[in-house]
Amino acid sequence: MRIRQRYYDVFSYFYDWVIKLHSQDKSLWLRHYLSRKSGVKSTDKVLDLCTGTGALAIxxxxxxxxxMVIGLDFSLGMLKKAREKAKTLKRKNLYWVVADAGALPFKSGTFDVITCSHAMYELTGKTRRLALENIKRCLRPGGRFCMMEHEEPKHPFIKFLYHLRLLSMGKEGREIVRHELEELKNIFTNVVKEITPTGRTKLICGEKGN
Ligand SMILES: C[S@@+](CC[C@H](N)C(=O)[O-])C[C@H]1O[C@@H](n2cnc3c(N)ncnc32)[C@H](O)[C@@H]1O
Known part of the structure; x- marks a missing residue:
C-alpha cells in the first residue's frame, strides 16, 4: 500500500500533463458528461473517490x-495538487480528505452521489471488496454510484497498453473487467453501462436500493 501511495505522490507532479496528452483534451468534456449523467442536484452531497488531482471534484x-463535494484520495501528493488547483476558484463547497477507498471515514447514508473516475481498476483484492461495501454504506437509499473507465481501445498498440495496465493489476485484472457489470449488479440496482460519444470511455452507473 505504502509503495502505491508513494508512486502516486510522485506521479502527481506529471499527472495532469499525462492526462491532457492522453485524452487529447476530451478529459474536461468527459468529466462534465459524467457529472450530468450522475444526476447530481444543486443541494447534493457528493463524494469523488480516488479523486487524484481533483479534476472531477472541481x-x-x-x-x-x-x-458539497469531497474529493478523497490516499495520496497526499495528489491532494496537494488538487488543493492548489481549487485555491484560485475559492469554492466554499469543496473539501479534500486523505483516506483509503476501502475504509471511508463517513457515516452511513451521507452521500447522494459517489463518483469514481479512472480508478476502479486500481482497486483490487480486499481493497476492492471493502471499497464497494463502503460505497454502498455511505450512499443514502436511492443514491447513485457512477464510475468512468476506458473502454477497450481498438487501435492495436493502445489496446496492448490497455492490457498491460490490466496485467499490472495482477491476475485479477482481466477478471475484474470481464465481470464488472455482474459485480456491480450484485450491489446496486438499475445498473446501466454506456459508451460515451467519444467511443473510448465507458460509464457505469447504479443506485443503492431503498
Ligand atoms: C488514475 S488516478 C485517477 C484520478 C482521478 N480520479 C482522475 O480521473 O483523474 C487513480 C487515483 O486513485 C488513487 N487511489 C488508488 N488506490 C487508492 C485507494 N486504495 N484509496 C484511495 N485512493 C486510491 C490514486 O492515488 C490516484 O490518485
Missing amino acids: ILSQYTPQG
Missing part, C-alpha cells in the same frame, strides 16, 4: 452550489 462542485 467540476462536480459547479453542479452543487448549495451542496
Whole structure:
C-alpha cells in the first residue's frame, strides 16, 4: 500500500500533463458528461473517490452550489495538487480528505452521489471488496454510484497498453473487467453501462436500493 501511495505522490507532479496528452483534451468534456449523467442536484452531497488531482471534484462542485463535494484520495501528493488547483476558484463547497477507498471515514447514508473516475481498476483484492461495501454504506437509499473507465481501445498498440495496465493489476485484472457489470449488479440496482460519444470511455452507473 505504502509503495502505491508513494508512486502516486510522485506521479502527481506529471499527472495532469499525462492526462491532457492522453485524452487529447476530451478529459474536461468527459468529466462534465459524467457529472450530468450522475444526476447530481444543486443541494447534493457528493463524494469523488480516488479523486487524484481533483479534476472531477472541481467540476462536480459547479453542479452543487448549495451542496458539497469531497474529493478523497490516499495520496497526499495528489491532494496537494488538487488543493492548489481549487485555491484560485475559492469554492466554499469543496473539501479534500486523505483516506483509503476501502475504509471511508463517513457515516452511513451521507452521500447522494459517489463518483469514481479512472480508478476502479486500481482497486483490487480486499481493497476492492471493502471499497464497494463502503460505497454502498455511505450512499443514502436511492443514491447513485457512477464510475468512468476506458473502454477497450481498438487501435492495436493502445489496446496492448490497455492490457498491460490490466496485467499490472495482477491476475485479477482481466477478471475484474470481464465481470464488472455482474459485480456491480450484485450491489446496486438499475445498473446501466454506456459508451460515451467519444467511443473510448465507458460509464457505469447504479443506485443503492431503498
Ligand atoms: C488514475 S488516478 C485517477 C484520478 C482521478 N480520479 C482522475 O480521473 O483523474 C487513480 C487515483 O486513485 C488513487 N487511489 C488508488 N488506490 C487508492 C485507494 N486504495 N484509496 C484511495 N485512493 C486510491 C490514486 O492515488 C490516484 O490518485
